[in-house]
Amino acid sequence: MEKNKGRDYQYLLEDFSEEKIRDRAAFLIKTARLLIKNLEVENHILINNELMEQAVIDYFADIKRLKDFHGMDKVDPAKIAAYMAHWVLKRKPLQIKVSVSEETYEKMPFLLDINEWFASYILISMLLDMRNRLVTDLETLRRWNSFNLTLIYFLIYRSVSPQALELATVAVTITPPYKLITEGGD
Amino acid sequence: MSKFWDMVDAETKAKAEDFIKRIKSKKIVKRVLPNVSMDYPLDKAFKSFEALTESKEQREIMNSHYTGADGEK
Numbered sequence: 001m002e003k004n005k006g007r008d009y010q011y012l013l014e015d016f017s018e019e020k021i022r023d024r025a026a027f028l029i030k031t032a033r034l035l036i037k038n039l040e041v042e043n044h045i046l047i048n049n050e051l052m053e054q055a056v057i058d059y060f061a062d063i064k065r066l067k068d069f070h071g072m073d074k075v076d077p078a079k080i081a082a083y084m085a086h087w088v089l090k091r092k093p094l095q096i097k098v099s100v101s102e103e104t105y106e107k108m109p110f111l112l113d114i115n116e117w118f119a120s121y122i123l124i125s126m127l128l129d130m131r132n133r134l135v136t137d138l139e140t141l142r143r144w145n146s147f148n149l150t151l152i153y154f155l156i157y158r159s160v161s162p163q164a165l166e167l168a169t170v171a172v173t174i175t176p177p178y179k180l181i182t183e184g185g186d
Numbered sequence: 187m188s189k190f191w192d193m194v195d196a197e198t199k200a201k202a203e204d205f206i207k208r209i210k211s212k213k214i215v216k217r218v219l220p221n222v223s224m225d226y227p228l229d230k231a232f233k234s235f236e237a238l239t240e241s242k243e244q245r246e247i248m249n250s251h252y253t254g255a256d257g258e259k
Contacts (some may be wrong), residue, residue: 024190031235038239069216080226115250123236148247155219159219 015016024084024182025056031125034095035118044100045114049092059087062162078173082165089119089160116155123151127169147172 012021032047062083063075075083080114092115100111110117135141151168154160194202208214238244 025226030232034236035239066219070218070221071216072218072221074225076222076224077217077226079221095209110248121235121238126231127239128234129230130234130237130241136191145247145250148244149251152248 009057009061011050012057012064013065021056021060025053028052028056028084028088028093028122030117031122035121036094039108039110041108041111041114044097044104044108044111046095046097047096048093051091052145053089053096055087055093058091059083062087078166078169080164081123082169083162084126085119085123085155086160086162086165089115089155090121091166094118094120106143113156114154119155120152123165123169124148127173 011084013087029047029049029052032052036042036045036047063079066072066083067075094114096111096114154164154168191199
């Protein structure tokens with residue numbers, strides 16, 4: 001009997017195409033490198049290629065199940081962003097180098113949450129075009145900041161599922177058709 | 187037939203068989219997620235990611251997560 005029969009991922013290449021999976025792997029590697037460069041953490045963070053590859057495989061395997069169950073040809077951007085962010089978060093492909101000092105952690109506390117930030121950036125940028133701001137009023141921007149802070153807290157501390165992220169991505173793209181009841185609380 | 191099926195009474199058998207008939211008749215259907223099938227523009231997403239990592243405001247949001255300086259407290 002062939003070793004690993006029925007356990008390989010050849011079907012993903014056939015279902016999605018080599019090009020799509022190759023591009024997605026390159027996208028994650030390129031975005032991770034950019035994040036590391038722009039946060040100026042090249043000396044402290046490295047990319048684990050195997051974990052990055054696993055995130056891509058898990059993403060496509062998950063999307064394949066979703067497509068098969070729901071009879072979808074392709075999935076929409078909300079699902080792409082949510083499932084991609086989820087698997088990045090789950091696999092945690094960015095690793096802290098062992099030699100990081102206490103002073104560096106004090107200066108860059110986000111190092112401890114680097115995968116959560118990466119997942120958050122993936123979620124937002126795969127959904128919204130951050131080069132084109134549509135709204136400049138302070139109230140909307142305040143809500144946007146609040147969403148960002150709630151999102152990162154959720155990614156770090158809460159039980160995250162791709163379905164919950166999908167709901168969040170759908171919610172963030174709507175303009176509420178009704179007025180909020182109140183800004184206050186109990 | 188399974189060993190268990192032999193233990194089932196006629197009324198229960200009729201209900202279970204009717205269930206299989208309804209599946210075969212396609213009367214029972216899935217409730218599926220809303221979705222729009224489309225080709226995803228990875229190039230645009232990368233440029234968006236680039237803009238996000240270069241954004242000073244986003245950096246301030248990141249810092250405020252650790253300092254609590256988000257004006258919401």
